[in-house]
Amino acid sequence: MDWQDSITAAAERIAGHVVETPVLRSTVFGRPIDLKLEQMQHTGSFKTRGAFNTLLASDVPVSGVVAASGGNHGAAVAYAAQKLGHRARIFVPEIAGASKIGLIERTGAELTVVPGEYANALELAEREAAESGAMQIHAYDAQPTVAGQGTVLREWDRQGLEADTVLIAVGGGGLIAGALAWLGGRRKVVAVEPMTSCALHAALEADGPVDVAVSGVAANALGARQIGSICFDLAKAVGVESVLVSDGAIVEAQTALWQAHRLLVEPAGAAALAAMMSGAYAPAPGERVAILVCGGNIAPDPISS
Template sequence: MITLEDVESAARRIGGRVRRTPLMEVAPQEFAPTAWRAWLKLELLQHTGSFKARGAFNHLLTATDRGLLTDAGVVAASGGNAGLAFAYAAAQLGTRAEVFVPETAPAVKVAKLRELGADVVQVGVKYNDAYEAATKRAADSGALFCHAYDQPAVGAGQGTIGLELWEQTAGELDTVLVAVGGGGLMAGVATALAGRARVVAVEPENAPTLHAALAADGPVTVPVSGVAADSLGASRIGDIAFEAARATGAEPVLVTDEAIVRARRAVWDRYRLAVEHGTAAAAAALLSGAYRPAPGERVAVLLCGANTDPSDLTGAVEPTH
């Protein structure tokens, strides 16, 4: 588990190394007609194009404080965004990074990893394939292993977004919609906002890791596919995320691939924000009606990543409610 104290410590530790991303208020009728106020948290403007930089810096800086970051550098397993974040953080801290990604990782993410100076190893077709290869490499080399989502310092770093949201809304926040893959982002935000605002954990129907875990009373492996699999491709929710969801009462919601595609295009058409399909899942819950706010509810949608190919973002799409 991670605690609010862990998140607050992470905020102090990574301050000055990550961006305080903007909060944009939007007309409620554009996302949630029954809501009183609505915001988009623009975490897609974070270093490397996703929220992952927060957890990466917190993990590496925590390891540095404990003498665990050596000349062997870091090894990470990632579908893309976590690898980018660890590569960026490692470069900023003057250490080397080796990143294992599945062969299905988007070319744009692989190219960015190499631009950041990381050694990239493509293994298998799923995140788990890359994960197994990375853990073996870390054990053999003595490098610091960096999990994409299931490490306390990583989750605590992601939770700093929740602290920012609370401050930026002056505490006038009821609900945050967060996309869930392995669950590190949800775990951190839910922990940061526990007792203050609810978290709606949005998953693609084709990757229901949290739903399956809650039904089974523990993390289980599920088949994963669909348009958001490149960023929400974990086949098993993290232990930390499962415990955080159960402890904080995070509400799970499923969305279809069609709803995700429509939401991604709607966000582009209305605000010219190019987001990943995984990121669009959070918006899809509102735009499709999978989550309906209560009258007067104050709602924020966390737009968490922008590492996408924008070539198909053409034409207006009007989502249904």
């Protein structure tokens, strides 16, 4: 797999369908850091990149597309399908929350809210795809999804990224897999996960994907029960440092982003900053650090109609 070519092709494919999100240089967190504001993407997260890349690169059947999601992926697929004229059926767990559920509903997609976790929604989505012939778009463990998410780092590079180290929150691993695929070891990548939902950390310790329990404030975005195989393989091949953060640290970082820069982000979007603020990741003197702010679908929605 030539990931560089795949990500470049994805970037060209989705141009005009996604936002080139801005970068903010901040000096209020104890050291200069660059923040990539991907919560400003359509539907409030990076997921829109992978959704558009998959749909635009595929021969979508008349029966449309099916996706299981903790919320952000479902919203992205629903949005992309609406813009491209495809039928979409989205399955989300109850923990997705009212804000993300409302976001999906506003796209006009057919939505099913499932008791339990992401894994329960995935089971029903797989059944629906098998019975209807619809194309399933996996939230993180599929090549077109990963290539789409990798366009974040390609874009950031083209915006002048100079960091030695990039901190990225991890759920199922699609975003960090795309980052690792694009960077190819050229910069250090630190994987940040909640202590209560840490599929990559557990896989690295076990030398293979394993099931983990899922809970906590970021579970509706970082709540994959098992890390994707693409992410695990890239993490092993390229090398990635894995750190864990508490729910309290995530909430503190979420609050700090609002107080310092009036950035409203969901817990998952603040997790990477939480690693630095809490000391879970301690940069060396002079180390240039960049942080990917991945999502902004805060619950409850602070401005709801």
